[in-house]
Amino acid sequence: MIQFGTGGWRAVIGDEFTKENIQLLAKALSNKMKDEEVEEKGMVIGYDRRFLSKEAMQWAGRVFAAEGIKxxxxNRSSPTPLIMFYVMKHEFPYGMMVTASHNPAIYNGIKVFTEGGRDADEFQTKALEEYISHVKKEDVREMEYEEALKNGMIVEINPLNEYLDNIISAVDMKAIRDRGLKVALDPMYGVSETSLKTILLTARCEVETIHDRHDTLFGGKLPAPSAHTLRALQNHVIDKRCDIGIATDGDADRIGVIDDTGRFLHPNDILVLLYYYLVKYKGWHGPVVRNIATTHMLDKVAERFGEKCYEVPVGFKYISAKMQETDAVIGGESSGGLTVRGHIKGKDGIYAASLLVEMIAVTGKKLSEIAKEIETECGSIYMEERDYKFNQEKKEQIYQILMLDKELPELNFDIDKISYLDGCKVYFKNGGWIIARFSGTEPLLRIFCEMPNPEDAKQLCNLYEEFLKLK
Structure with missing residues (x-):
């Protein structure tokens, strides 16, 4: 059964990620396009470096071609944000990207984008699931690939330069050139190697690259930037005395950063740095949007500049929708995805990385110095994060306790309010908070907690761990 989560449809290769299911999805989407009378506008599909990604793109393309949809x-592995940009720029009604983003190598999947290059929202994905449920295996037709190429129903394109030029035009390349920065780049065996490296070299940065070969197993590691997975990048920044170390996940929609001192910057820190930079140093005005599990330090920075911070459920589609509604400067999530006003309507690690390099050049300050500046002006808050694997029985138990019975452990802090918008989030009167929610992309229960001091954050996570019998 094909079901869409917060990051599209993801499944284990050879289990549910099969040619049959991929083509069922393509047939269902082609039916939807015909019902909406948008099939004449065509479809665009991209793929990442995962096993079977290119083949999956072609399998889907052959179905669309057979259905009369150009x-x-x-024609090359590409960042997810490139596809979103192309859908937006050329006004396609839909687009698809074959990727499982930052999931383990045994997974692959498909993201669906709608008009404007947005992530398909829950209304759209539920409708698509309904279409899928009505497609029978014998309904699926496919055109031979070479035949589709010959008759023009499939066209191979390479819009990389168009995408890169869009970013280059939005970034202060002169400031970066004048600064002569040294950047360590870790594509994590993913798709950013060409795109981000091209931008950095165009800006005359000295680029030190690691983990850039094509490896469908991602070097045996999770292709998700974290303190654990970026140890090699951390050492590279220190050894080579780089100004910044940048990593992107498997499909380059998220980033990880090592600062000039060799410290791993949490995605929360990256969001705070960029919002602060765009408002204070670039003179932008407007609110910020974060999801329910992302740092409230953004609230503090927004308050410092007389702006608002808006909270939405997890899923970047909610962030992009709220950004459009409020004309926000930036929107992002604690897992490393963000976008900026005037750019695409989804996460873009390539653009985010380019902005961080610009920030160092324009301010003339090191990342560590800007972080201290923010702490001096806006204060600080400490986050504790924990992930727990579960089986279906345990998931049902936790859901019953938190979401249905609405039970909580005995908390030693005054509660301001409780939200069940996405998981269970408790807000405290001291400005702290804790949330427990199930991941939409992996079988994990995630607990995030922020408090004015780290000891309280750890204590609260321990309380939840004991209360829910997670260990």
């Missing part, structure tokens, strides 16, 4: 296939 399909544009990216």
């Amino acid at each position: 399909t544009y296939l990216i």
Whole structure:
């Protein structure tokens, strides 16, 4: 059964991620396009470096071609934000990206984008699931790939330069050139190697690259930037005395950063740095949007500049929708995805990385210095994060306790309010908070907690761990 989560449809290769299911999805989407009378506008599909990604793109393309829908296939592995940009720029009604983003190598999946290059929202994905449920295996037709190329129903394209030029035009390349920065780049065996490196070299940065070969197993590691997975980048920044170390996840929609001192910057810190920079140093005005599990330090920075911070459920589609509604400067999530006003309507690690390099050049300050500046002006808050694997029985138990019975452990802090918008989030009167929610992309229960001091944050997570019998 094909079901969409917060990051699209993801499944284990050879289990549910199969040619049959991929083509069922393509047939269902082609039916939806015909019902909406948008099939004449065509379809665009891209793919990442995962095992079977290119083949999956072609399998889907052959179905669209057989259904009379002209399909544009990216002829090289590409960042997810490139597809979103292309859908937006060329006004496609839909687009698809074959990727499982930061999931383990045994997974692959498909993200669906709608008009404007947005992540398909829950209304759209539920409708698509309904279409899928009505497609029978014998309904699926496919056109031979070479035949589709010959008759123009499939067109191979390479819009990389178009995407890169869009970013280059939005970034202060002169400031970066004048600064002569040294950047360590870790694509994590993913798709950013060409795109981000091209931008950095165009800006005359000295680029030190690691983990850039094509490896469908991602070097045996999770292709998700974290303190654990970026140890090699951390050492590289220190050894080579780089100004910044930048990593991107498997499909380059998220980033991880090592600062000039070799410290791993949490995605929360990256969001705070960029919002502060755009408002204080670039003179932008407007609110910020974060999801329910992202740092409230953004609230503090927004308050410092007389702006608002808006909270939405997890899922970047909610962030992009609220950004459009409020004309926000920036929106992002604690897992490392963000976008900026005037850019695409989804996460873009390539653009985020380019902005961070610009920030160092324009301010003339090191990342560590800007972080201290923010702490001096806006204060600080400490986050504790924990992930727990579970089986279906345990998931049902936790859901019953938190969401249905609405039980909580005995908390030693005054509660301001409780939200069940996405998981269970408790807000405290001292400005702290704790949330427990199930991941939409992996079988994990995630607990995030922020408090004015780290000891209280750890204590609260321990309380939840004991209360829910997670260990």
